[in-house]
Amino acid sequence: MGFFARLGTLTPAIALIAGLAAAPAFSEEGFWTNGVSSLGELKYKPGFSHFDYVNPEAPKQGVLRLSEFGVFDSLNPIPNKGNLALPVAALVYETLMKPSLDEPLSTYGLIAESVSYPKDYSWVSYRLNPKAAWADGKPVSVEDVIFSFDKAKEFDPAKAFYYQHVVKAEKTGEREVKFTFDEKNNRDLVATVGQLTIVPKHWWEATDARGVKRNVGATSLEPVMGSGPYKLVAVSPGSTLKFELRDDYWGKDQPVNIGYNNFKTIEYTYYADIDVEFEAFRSGDSDFWAENEAKRWATAYTFPAVQQGKVKKEELPNDYRSSGVMVGFIPNLRREQFQDARVREALNYAFDFETLKRTIFYGQYSRINSYFYGSELASSGLPQGKELEILTELKDKVPSSVFTTPYSNPVAGDEGKLRQNLRKALGLFKQAGWELKGGRMVNVTTGKPFQFEILLSSNIIERVALPFAANLKKIGVTATVRSVDASQFTERWRKRDFDVMYQGWAQSLNPGAEQAEYWGSKAAAAEGTQNYAGISNPAIDAIIRKIIFAPDRDAQVAAVKALDRVLLHNYYIVPSYTLRTNRIAYWDKFERPAELPHYSSGFPSIWWAKGQ
Template sequence: MTAIPTLAGRRFRRAALTLLVALGGATGARAAPAIAMHGTPALPEGFAHFPYADPAAPKGGRLRLCLLGTFDSLNPFNLKAGSTAQGLNTMVFEPLMARSQDEPFTLYGLVARGMDTDDARSFATFHLDPLARFSDGVPITADDVRFTFELLKAHGRPQQRQAFGQVKAVATPDALTIRFDLAGLGDRELPLFLGLMPVLPRHGVDAAHFDETTLAPPVASGPYRVAAVDPGTRLVLERNPDYWARDLPTRRGMFNFDRVDIDYYRDANALFEVFKAGLCDFRIETDPARWLTGYDFPALRDGRDLKQAVPLRLPKGMEGFAFNTRRPLFADVRVREAIGDMFDFGWVNRALYGGLYRRTPSFFAESPLSSTGHAADAAEAALLAPYPGAVRADILAGTWKPPAGDGSGRDRAEARRALALLAAAGDKLDGTVMRLPDGAPFRFEIMVVDRRQERLALAFADSLKDIGVDATVRLVDEVQYQRRRQSFDFDMMLGQWIAPASPGAEQRSRWSSAAADQPASFNLPGARSPAVDAALSAILAARSEDDFTAAVRVLDRLLLTGFYIVPLFHTDDQWIAYASWLGRPKEVPLFGFSNVTPIELWWKKRDG
């Protein structure tokens, strides 16, 4: 993403935009400063700052982060961006409007100071802030927004292409206004999805080569600029002292470090040792065994580092072994259920994780959106009426849960049940070998990307031997993993589907029939179901909280009935460790602290 505008061109754009603002803009329209997916925004017009941000947070200092993985691109928006450097979105690139982490799905003014729409949400008109600037000082205009929209519609990631492809027409009546025609779509989330679109500079993007990976520092409008790049291993971000939005309510008290160093490591154990040595300032721990026994080192004992379990208040999403139903081996739902029954959670939790986890029974666990423990109501029944038999009776009643296992690692009752299911699907146990209907051994590969996944997959594979199934575990590097994931070149792999507070368009990329063969989509299992597609449409068309909840629960029941995933487990807390000189706000966001790195809300204490 290169191309530098001439100085004369920049001056002309500034002069033209200044004149337009002086004349009061072309339309004179007053933008609504916020929009909520359902109901009304929680914060009043003219609010000073987000409740979870500290406006008195001091600026300055350097934050050192260490992440697992690597990268080969600084463009996070195209299909080849499987290994894009983390830390670019929100820090370098920023959206039209800012999402509140205290509300399920509400947007407030940022690059666009607001948005207009009607009750049917048949259009979305964004009114840009005349002060908005790219990092090179060039004003952001409606032409840049339109350029970004058209570029991502043609070359962006699958979710963007699918959503943007629905837009009927785009108009830019003046330099600060862009209108999207959405008439007749029935997608009430699309205006908000458009509000989350980044803005790329027409003058700073090589559109002809947008599909290619690049390590050129991007021109963007966010609070940080890329200062240095060591391909695959290091990224340095520096806070832009001229950041145009630093005093906006949606940015006040945020992005406080002058510099952020991000180092990448390919091995999880090396990553932990680097933190212990004091070379990183913040860490999210995902290994319960390490959390229980590994955090007894000098920096923790003498108070230089701190550890904390932070309550997670978002819905607990799904992590699990994904079947690739594109493979004939896993086309039969009875086979998938049988394989899943052999995962002995009780033994795995005790032997590998010190009993810290709970089994995940839903794609939206521990939230009102979960179907677990709730019988389908009249609203759900109406949504399912065109698809009789699409949901199993026990799942419809809300009584189904994934088997817990007896904790022995050799649960004979579950093995007998799995064998019965496989027999019903035409498979047959021949001595100690499970054979497919054509006589071939039942054999598949589990693809993993790190030692933690490998250990879990090996335990699962070992339990499958009891029913004659041969599962091999293959550890691949990050680049190969991403390429195979994006092209669906796997039998089974571990996947994670984080549950947002307000599920919406992202669910289409995860579960729609259209996404099943769309490269790089998150529909890893290849789910294809008219009932699922209808539930997705109902989620996006819902006008009330009750209708929305009913539609999400229907989706949950359909996915559980499909046995696309072998559910794993979750905790109630997120485990973090950090340098004691780091300060953070007292108020924790209701829907998002778990996903907020120190870059956004934390700061360096003055006495640190």
Template sequence: MIKPLQHTTRITAIILLFSLGSWSFADTSTTHGIAMHGDLKYPADFTHFDYVNPDAPKGGRVVQSAVGSSFDSFNPFIVKGTPAEGIGLLYDSLTTKSDDEPFSVYGQLAKSITLPDDRSWIEFELRKEAVFSDGVPVTAEDVVNTFQLLREKGSPFYRTYYADITLIEALDSHRVRFEFAETENRELALIVGEVPVLPKHFWDQRDFEESGLEIPIGSGPYLLASYDPGRTITYKRNPDYWGQDLPVQRGRYNFDEWVFDYYRDGTVALEAFKAGQYDFRTEYSAKNWATGYNGSALNEGRMIKETIEHENPTGMQAFVMNTRRSLFADSQVRYALAHAFDFEWTNRAIFYDAYKRSHSYFSNSDMAADELPSEQELTILEPVREQLPEAVFTQVYRAPQTDGGGNIRIQTRKGLHLLAEAGWTLDQGVLRNEQGQPFRFEILIFQNNLERLISPFIRNLERMGIQANIRVVDISQYINRLRDYDFDMIVGSFAQSNSPGNEQREYWHSSSADRPGSRNLIGIRNPAIDYLVDQLIQAPDREQLVYRARALDRALQWNHYVIPHYHTNAYRIAYWNKFGIPDIRPNHAIGFDTWWIKP
């Protein structure tokens, strides 16, 4: 239920309750920030984050790339349309996350935060100086209306992510209260503050569910200055930005202009960078990183390549199978297909040994299930033992491995044996089921450079009698097909944070399996997974969070929902030597928003 402030009787009632002492605040606290587990790093009187230069000069112009055919929407909160790159620069939220703590948030639009020890509700007091870019004050009703729009008309993600909010109401013009369902969902108090606050007076006059290119209003550090669909979009730093001196904002957002140029192809984008057409890029291709940046600009120091190790979970990149398709409904079939992916050869021959094999959905963290389950994990798993594969309790999961020589006959035989047990027979080089239908599917992508990863996998599938084809579509069609689950297999990823929580429900929970636009791309409908997701969300402390994440990890691993790829625990960035960079780097982000242009 979402209730805006409707009349003054509500305020009168609140005042009366205070005067009568009906509300007990013995177990509540008012604070400047919240940590998911443990203590905040920064005290109430902190002046800036450690990883910024508070005296960084403002000015200059930075250009980045966006790969895709174009954009057709400035509303990133709905299912329709392809949103423009960088649109989040327009918005502020109640709180903002620090990049040198696992998960802590500090007041941005919110001046103070009040909540009880059990986090069953939370109140935010807004800063009275906070205004939107058109000068209209940000109020509690804007917050209430934002959640009403997102949960009723926004992407389905918001309905799931904020499902445990039972009431939102404006207590007065600058105080808003959230009440939560009777769960142990400690994360919810933090994540409600991270939502961009939208101006009610702007959206009251417009259809929120329609995409379009009308320039929106926000309260953030930038304004949308100009755009050319298919080519570029330019943001200009708001000279009247209300929050530029906040402790959470000092030393950040230093560029006067922030531009995103669009390129249809990643190869073209790289060549444009080397030609000086834009200033900064994150490199995701191991081949490009190894061979694509050589030249005088790099040798002379005009261009800089840098590898920065980080402490973030790397999540899971994989071949993702749509279990809504009958071909992939059987976990044994899914596991059989995994034997056709030769990571060891791929890493050596294509990726210059740049990656580590992923086995866990929480790789590069203490939440990865890479040992036999502990007593604490077994206690968590025991209530759903009968609904999980026995291997969850007795084995450490490892994706199929090869010797890297390119000959995978042993793995092929194992895969065919598993397929035979599942009712598939190799008949004159074609794998068929009991009805004589061939095993045939399509791998949907929008990036051409993925073909060099997929093609060897397809060749190995052919040795098992399976016909797989690559289908390349443009980014808009790709997004629409994913929203409708109109695919057999994709190259997908599931990002993870140092404090996983409500997003796990969107990834794996049955409640999101049939809802268009959710992130449950696999189509998981598994009551044991549902139970473990709920347990993770309700973790009371960091220790239990780790145990419950490992338990969920095991259940996902042994159901063989994906064919795991690989990961690296470092950012690979390249940039032209025009930037000033703070002396201290954050350990959970690149921190590009703290850089500045050298005078």
């Protein structure tokens, strides 16, 4: 995968910050502040000069050459269509608020210089920075913000779902915009609105160089204009992008930007073959590599540049400290054959992680056993306290095993253990109305064979999926493996055109309304949401509401752990594996702050090029 795919979230959309900590200074009319924090107090008070983790004297120089895996067919971040070139959203456009990298969940004013909200969180207002301007010199206006919000909801089903409780965006002052919610005490909405990407209304409503009126709801390969630090100066469709640092960038002296955006030029090259992409790095045609293959990390870094110290290798945990993760093989419950939980559980017994770890992973990975794996929110043992109270209220709607059996994945690693697991799988299939007949798993009533396709976004996971399919074949289940390009993969999951796919979710330390998009019943019926599996479960819906409206952190954590258990015991995924560090390699052309921010590697945002 490319840089953004490897270091970003597992999901197509950029993860939104959720939730807010209660503050005693609230009034019914709200109060103006420089940022919002999901956990505890803001570290940086009004008037701060720069984030502690940056080098404010970092030089602005040099060329950064990066690579991406796949292709792109759009530069427009508004519609949920096509395959967006993610660097455009990150470099050309901006959001109302900007996250701090040394706090788990805090954002500070960027396009918006300040934010206000009342004690009941029934609305949020943003006051725009008077200096904020588009690349053509026109100021960023309230009308731009409202336009961006309205069009995002109109042309992106996922955002329409996510912002379903934001019922109105209106101008309340020359530089003030107010978002009104249809429910109170949903603290999540305040912070997530601040992550809205802002696009220029006047540019999108004008005509292009050919005199054709632009369409903000369609994919486009026209170089877009934004308010961000970089200008897109060259595009080769699907292949290359070139960005230049803007000397006239309005925000270069803003406290949240000091020490950021230190490369004069950033170039991206897209590759359809990941091995070719790595070869480009190895030969010096790209400067940075984020590794996602155990074998390559263990065996491929013996080339001369590594031995001579010209290429450096590191494993950094920073990017994982503020997140949990779940990834694996997701069955589509919209297909009748996957609607029985016993069938879904049976599939997990055919996945032999331990053998994969020994034979192809070089001992580098751990098996995932929570939807919040790697974070303090992951459930373990049996439920107790507030968590048990929540589950007991829903006792008739959740699997009984939630109360009696801690979740664990089957363990194999040798032929004997695998045979035992496959026998358990056969028993589960039998309970669900399937039988092994003539070497094939067939439905007892209809005689229909159990077969499905595993959809992958690249061939790198084939080495994991093919042994899984081979084990399933031993119990008469036919699983074919199909790798498609990134754009086709995205289009198919958006339209729910898959049997089983390999995908996942990243989780913040403060889950909120995004849980309804991941697991909620309404999201199951909406095209383009991240409820990939099609989960529609009243108990899960109820627990999600408890997460969103949790009165304090203890109640929130209890509800999240209860959700984790119910998801796990319904077997909505065959969990795979993860590594809680970023494996990176880079040519010795960079410098960076002596101490990286706690929650991020900071690359490339706060790194800089060495002097010549």
